[in-house]
Amino acid sequence: MLDSGAAVPRTVRRRSYGRYVGSKVLGSIGSLFFVLVVSFFLFRVLPGDPARTLGRERFKTPEQMAAFRHTYGLDQSMPQQFVTFLKNVFSGQLGVSLRYRVPVADLIQERMWPTVLLVGSSTILATVIGVRIGIRSGWNRGSRFDKSSTASTLTLYSMPEWWLGLLLIAAFAVGMGPLPGLFPTSGLHSIGVDPSSLKGVLDTAWHLTLPVVTLTLAYLAEYSLIMRSSLLDELGEDYLVTARAKGLRDVQVRRRHAVRNAMLPTLTISALNIGFVVSGAITIETIFSIPGLGLLTTEALTIPDFWVLQGTFLIASGAVIAANLAANLLYGLFDPRVRT
Amino acid sequence: MWALTYDYLVNYSMKDMSPEPGLAKSWETSADGLTWTFHVRDGVKWSDGQPLTAADVAYTYTRVLKGETESTNWATYLGSVTSATAPDAQTVVLKLSQPNAVLPLLPIPIVPEHIWKSVSEKAVKTYPAEPKPGQPVVGSGPFRLVEGTAGGSTFRFEKNPDYWNGTPHVDEVDYRVFKAKDPAVQALIKGEVDFVEDIPPLQVKSLQGKPGITAHSGISPLFEEIGFNTGAIDTESGKAIGDGMPALKDPKFRHALGYAVDTKRIVQNAYQGAALPGDTIIPTAYDNYHWDVPADQAFTFDLAKAGEQLDAAGYKKGADGQRTDPQGKPLTTMRLFARSSDPASVNTMDFFKEWLGQIGIKADVTAMDSSKLGDVILSGEYDAFQWDWYVEPDPDSILSDFTCDQLGGSSDSWYCNKEYDAMYKQQNGEMDHAKRVDLVKKMQELLFQESPYIVTAYTTIGEAVRSDRFACFQPQPDPGGVWLIQYGAHNYSSLRPASEAGDCDGVTSALGANASSGEEDAAGTNTAVWIGIGVVVVLLLVGGGVLALRRRGTEGERE
Numbered sequence: 042m043l044d045s046g047a048a049v050p051r052t053v054r055r056r057s058y059g060r061y062v063g064s065k066v067l068g069s070i071g072s073l074f075f076v077l078v079v080s081f082f083l084f085r086v087l088p089g090d091p092a093r094t095l096g097r098e099r100f101k102t103p104e105q106m107a108a109f110r111h112t113y114g115l116d117q118s119m120p121q122q123f124v125t126f127l128k129n130v131f132s133g134q135l136g137v138s139l140r141y142r143v144p145v146a147d148l149i150q151e152r153m154w155p156t157v158l159l160v161g162s163s164t165i166l167a168t169v170i171g172v173r174i175g176i177r178s179g180w181n182r183g184s185r186f187d188k189s190s191t192a193s194t195l196t197l198y199s200m201p202e203w204w205l206g207l208l209l210i211a212a213f214a215v216g217m218g219p220l221p222g223l224f225p226t227s228g229l230h231s232i233g234v235d236p237s238s239l240k241g242v243l244d245t246a247w248h249l250t251l252p253v254v255t256l257t258l259a260y261l262a263e264y265s266l267i268m269r270s271s272l273l274d275e276l277g278e279d280y281l282v283t284a285r286a287k288g289l290r291d292v293q294v295r296r297r298h299a300v301r302n303a304m305l306p307t308l309t310i311s312a313l314n315i316g317f318v319v320s321g322a323i324t325i326e327t328i329f330s331i332p333g334l335g336l337l338t339t340e341a342l343t344i345p346d347f348w349v350l351q352g353t354f355l356i357a358s359g360a361v362i363a364a365n366l367a368a369n370l371l372y373g374l375f376d377p378r379v380r381t
Numbered sequence: 382m383w384a385l386t387y388d389y390l391v392n393y394s395m396k397d398m399s400p401e402p403g404l405a406k407s408w409e410t411s412a413d414g415l416t417w418t419f420h421v422r423d424g425v426k427w428s429d430g431q432p433l434t435a436a437d438v439a440y441t442y443t444r445v446l447k448g449e450t451e452s453t454n455w456a457t458y459l460g461s462v463t464s465a466t467a468p469d470a471q472t473v474v475l476k477l478s479q480p481n482a483v484l485p486l487l488p489i490p491i492v493p494e495h496i497w498k499s500v501s502e503k504a505v506k507t508y509p510a511e512p513k514p515g516q517p518v519v520g521s522g523p524f525r526l527v528e529g530t531a532g533g534s535t536f537r538f539e540k541n542p543d544y545w546n547g548t549p550h551v552d553e554v555d556y557r558v559f560k561a562k563d564p565a566v567q568a569l570i571k572g573e574v575d576f577v578e579d580i581p582p583l584q585v586k587s588l589q590g591k592p593g594i595t596a597h598s599g600i601s602p603l604f605e606e607i608g609f610n611t612g613a614i615d616t617e618s619g620k621a622i623g624d625g626m627p628a629l630k631d632p633k634f635r636h637a638l639g640y641a642v643d644t645k646r647i648v649q650n651a652y653q654g655a656a657l658p659g660d661t662i663i664p665t666a667y668d669n670y671h672w673d674v675p676a677d678q679a680f681t682f683d684l685a686k687a688g689e690q691l692d693a694a695g696y697k698k699g700a701d702g703q704r705t706d707p708q709g710k711p712l713t714t715m716r717l718f719a720r721s722s723d724p725a726s727v728n729t730m731d732f733f734k735e736w737l738g739q740i741g742i743k744a745d746v747t748a749m750d751s752s753k754l755g756d757v758i759l760s761g762e763y764d765a766f767q768w769d770w771y772v773e774p775d776p777d778s779i780l781s782d783f784t785c786d787q788l789g790g791s792s793d794s795w796y797c798n799k800e801y802d803a804m805y806k807q808q809n810g811e812m813d814h815a816k817r818v819d820l821v822k823k824m825q826e827l828l829f830q831e832s833p834y835i836v837t838a839y840t841t842i843g844e845a846v847r848s849d850r851f852a853c854f855q856p857q858p859d860p861g862g863v864w865l866i867q868y869g870a871h872n873y874s875s876l877r878p879a880s881e882a883g884d885c886d887g888v889t890s891a892l893g894a895n896a897s898s899g900e901e902d903a904a905g906t907n908t909a910v911w912i913g914i915g916v917v918v919v920l921l922l923v924g925g926g927v928l929a930l931r932r933r934g935t936e937g938e939r940e
Contacts, residue, residue, distance in 0.1 A: 089752025105456065106790070143530075151530070207563060215567045226568040228534060228557055330560040332534040343752060 061373045069366045076358040080351045081126055087345040091115065091139045094344050113139055115347075126351070135355070136348030140341070145352040148337065153319065153356075155229050156326070156333035159249060160318045163256035168311050171261045175268025175307075180295055182273065190265065198262030206255045206328040213251060224251050227330040252329040256322055260314075267310060271303035278302075309368060316364025320357040384870035385538050385554065386520035387490030390419055390438060390473070393868035395859045397669055398602075398774035400485050403869075404438065404521075405473070414480030414812045419473040425545045427493045428518075428525045435467035440494040442475070457778070458487050460809075480810040482817050483777045488868070493519050523549050523874050534558045550877030551851075566845070569594065575850055578865050580843040582655030593849035598655040598841035599856060599863035602666040602772040605659065605725070606834040607642065607733060608794045609635055613761025616789040623761020625795075626713055628696065628706055635832040637690035641736040643682035647837050650732070651725040655843065659836035661825040662783075663776050666839070666858050670776045670818060672825035680835070687740050704741040715744040718766040720751045726767040729837060733765075758793045768793065769840070774868055776821050780805055783828060796833035842866075853877050853885035 092109045110116040114125060129136055135145035174194065178187040197205070216222035225231070230245045275281065276299065284294045323335035334353055341349040392403035405419040425433040442465035445455045459465075461481045466474050475484070496519050518526045523544045529536030536556040540549040557574060559565035566584050568574045570591065580588075580596075588596035610625035628634045644658035657665065660674045674680075691697075695707030705711050715737060719730040727748045734744040749757070757763050772779045781787060784805050785797035801824060808820040828834065842863050846854065853876050856862035865872065875885065 087752070088750065088756045090755070093755055094752060151533075210564055210567055214564075215571045222571050226571060226573055227559060227561075227564040230535075327560045328564060330534060330558065330564065332558075336560060343750075345752065 058373060062370060065366055065369050065373070069362050072362050073359060076355065076362070077127070077130065080354040080358070081123055083354070084345060084347050084350045085119065087342070089343070089345050091344050091346065095140060113137065130355075135352040138341075138349045139346045140344055140349070145348045148349065149334065149352050149356055152332055152334045152337045155331050156322075156335065157318055158245075159252055159325070159331060159333060160256065160320075160322050161315075162249070163253050163260060163322075164311070164314050164318060166253065166257045167260035168264050168307070170257070171264025172268045172304075172307055174261070175265040176272060176295070176300060176303075178265065179269040179272030179276075179303075180299075187269075191269070194262035194265050197258045200259070201324075202255060202259045202322070203324040203328050205258065206252065206325055209251050209255055210328070224248075227328070229331050249331075252325050252331060256325055263310065264307060268303065268307050271306050272299060275299045275303050308371075312364050312368035312371075313361070316361035317357075319360045384490075384522060384868075385524040385873060386518055386522045386526050387492065388425075388433075388521045389489065389869065390421075390487055390491060391485040392871070393486070393774055393857070395855050395857045395862075395867075395871060397667060397858050398868050399669065404433070404491060405485075408485050410484075410812060414482075414810065415477045417475040417477070417484055419475075419485070421471050421473060422545060423471065425521055426543055427495075427521055428541060429493075431493065431495055432470075433491070433493070433521050434470040435473045436470065437494045438473045438491050439465045439467035440497070441489060441491050442473075444492075444497070445489060455489050458483070458489055480812055482809055482811050483775045486775045488773075491521070493521075521545075523870055524554055529556075544874070546874055549874050550853075550881065551873075554873060569845055569847065572847065575847040576844070576865055577846075578842065578844050578863075580845060582653040582841075582843055585655065585843040585845065586653075588845045593847055594845055595848040596843070596845035597864075598843050600657075600664075600666050600858060600861045601840070601842040601863050602664045602774075603769055603840045603842075604662060604664050604772065604836050605656075605729070605767070605769045605838045605840055606662075606836050607729065607765055607767055608834050609765050609832070610758075610761060610763050611635070611794050611796050611833050613795045614788065621761075623763070625761055626715055626764045628712055629764060631694065632831040633694040634691065634696060635835075636830060637687050637694060637696075638737070639680040639832055639835050640683045640687035640690065641740050642680065642733065642835050642837060643736065644680070644837050645682070647729050647732060651728040652838055652840055656838040656840045659838045661829055661836060662770070662772075662779055662834060663821070663825060664772055664839045666862065667772070667774070667776070668858075670821050672822040672829075674829060678829075684736065684739050691740065698741050702741055703743065712742060715742055715764045717744050717746045718754055718757060718763050719746060719748045720754060720767065721748040722751055729767050730765075759789070761795065766793070767837075777809060780808070780821065780824055783833065794833035796828075796831070798827070798831065801827055848879065850879050851876055852879045 091113075092106045092115065095109070107116065114122060117125065126136070133146075135149070137143065138145050138148055141148060171194075174190050178184075178190050181187055210226055211217060214222050214224045214226040225248050227248075229248055230241060231248075281294060281298055284298050289297075319334055320338075322333075323339055325331070326333045326336045334356070337349065338353045341353070388404045390403055390405045391400045391408070393399070394401045404421055404425065406422050408417060408419040410417050419435075419438070421433075421435045421438060427433055442459060442462070445459055446462065446465065459475075460483060461477045461479045462475050462484075463478050464476045466476075468474060520526075521541075523541055523546065524538035525541055527537050527539050534557065538554045538556075540552050542548050557568075559568070559577075562580055562584065565574070565577045566580055566588065569577045569588070582598055585596045585598050588594050609629045610623065612621065612630045613623040613625055614620060615622050644660075648654060648656045648658055660679065661672050663671045665671050691704060696704045696712070699705045699709075699711060701711075703711055717730045717734055719727040721727065727746070730746045730748075734746050737744045751768075754766060754768075758766060770779060770782075782791045783794070783796045783798075784792075784802050785799070786802075788795060788797060804820055804824050804827070808817050808824065811817040811820060844864050846864065854864040855872050855875055856864055857867040857872070877885070
């Protein structure tokens, strides 16, 4: 289905899709390597010394401090540590957490899925609902729906997430007035429930309802407003007039022509946000005590737990780079113009 | 949480955390203080059925003495111990190079040799000691961990029916780690959890009087201080480093400032009344070691007196009303540092700045992240800071923080005084308890006079419990202390469902009379205790007996 430049005028040399993919992938690998280097040095300039933080009131002698540093490779010179770090990464290890004494890879694996569940489902829900709201507002610009939806999504957008979360906890978890407390106040699953059983899955869903609703409400405006404005841009275009002139019904004009073209910017944002899924949502994870990557990162900052920070930073950047790459590749597929 | 899983050789009493029998029924010391003999209880079993003997104890201590990682974490408690042996199944003998009065308090969890001998020196670094399905962690404590991982958010403990000190009255203790305090309190009100811990004083006030809930601020061995830069030096060369205010090297100058600190107001405003005014570095919770400052020496909030003392020490006011040093040069602005993570810290320093201004000393306040502040203190580029300490049941540790040995280590005031160091050494080896107490009090007096710290408050820990469901919480220290997170696990053995409280077997229930007829848990006697612990600081998991760096829960991150 893809032309490889045969049908285009010779003055513009279009690259083939294969070469386009190659260049993008190489670019991504380059960025990833850059991130590797940055992550190492970025966290080394943090104030604080893990041996002192973790050893307050416990390590009494300089020997104990030295022993701790030696055990975790903190007494090596910076270049040496960097080499160790690279070796580790290329052999698929991310080091050992200074605080929890477990391999960082295990920690990240454990914390990853709550975050992905929480932020992932919120992003998807917000995209779907936001886009629909945006289409309806844009198409009927100035209508009562348009005014009220714009006002309310903007209000939600400007509310602090944690405050919204606390309000929802008070209203739906503890119960207010006639409302019973329907949902758990926080946490990810009930104690003593096996998370892999059906009961456990339902239990987790029940625990995640409030946080997901909070995040979805907070993200809505981003999608609905972008969708609305891109649709408005399309409204004045000639092809819509043509479509109407052909006698198409309003719904068909909207679905087949206007929305299709207006979706591109929204897709870009979605793709980028999907990349940010693994960074976690720190405030919401805190309010609802969800053991996700966001919390892991902020808690590691205070020590500073270098290996954990590097691990989470790498994973988060890797995800963003991958999401970008995916978006680029899709664009190249759908829109040959970008391949120049 | 360790105390649930493992036993200590020697326990901490509820009254004042002094030593009392644990795994060891009794112990004696040789006349020269170099040999300690402990007699281990008969019939104690590990949770996998194997007997617990003196060999396990000796093995645990030897591992701490010999292993690199283990010693990093625990050796502090085995100061001067050269060997730990078990001549027979009921006897443990510790040999020392010099007397050590801190023994017998050894908060080292005793681990089973038959499990740990397969964990090599290298593997210990990351040995998790986590439960696998159907296989709880092998320990000897009143409960055993059946669910939970390092850094996790839920931990489940089941009771140990064969516990040597009697079967616990509740079947299960569950911990949930809350990352925010408000939701934890909401969960208590709703009844999702039965106990919350480390909640702010305002929350305690709001919970008091709610039906079925009892809340209080429990005395806890914490103190808050304003610390001074008494002269930072490079520990290698002995040269001065940093840019501390020279006047602060003068004990008289520092001591005079003590009269410019209104501890009552700090307690009222910074800690919402949930604290006691402080004076020395050993909190009143340890009333056996605490030195009571005589009324004629105590710091009263008296700006005129502070001024007189400054005048007498040569820091007179210049023409512009600002104080000068004895050479007549105006004093520089005093730089006060507070920790941004703690509103009370910033609050205290703002007050201090105001009071200093009233006695003619300019000051400014900077709030920063605590790890950054740690670096600033190490570099000596500060004049005063606000921080806190959690004091262990034996005073040795906090006293050592003011010795010259700790410069560049745990010391944050750069205090160094040969006379003090001599007293420290002496008390550490003083086997006569009364004499040692006397020395410890003298050391507090010296620190009070020389004022490297001005102790501002003894803070409390807020706790609240569903007293309609559970009763028989004995406070530690008794009376007035905390109900749950204590030294040792006694209270987990004594707490029980409210319906079966009775007279709590003579344990004076801290919660007073339980006349409430709240709804009972459906299962009657099979009540599972759900204890949610609202910790914003993080509880560190019992990750392998000799491994995890654990401070008491609430003290988790005092950094």
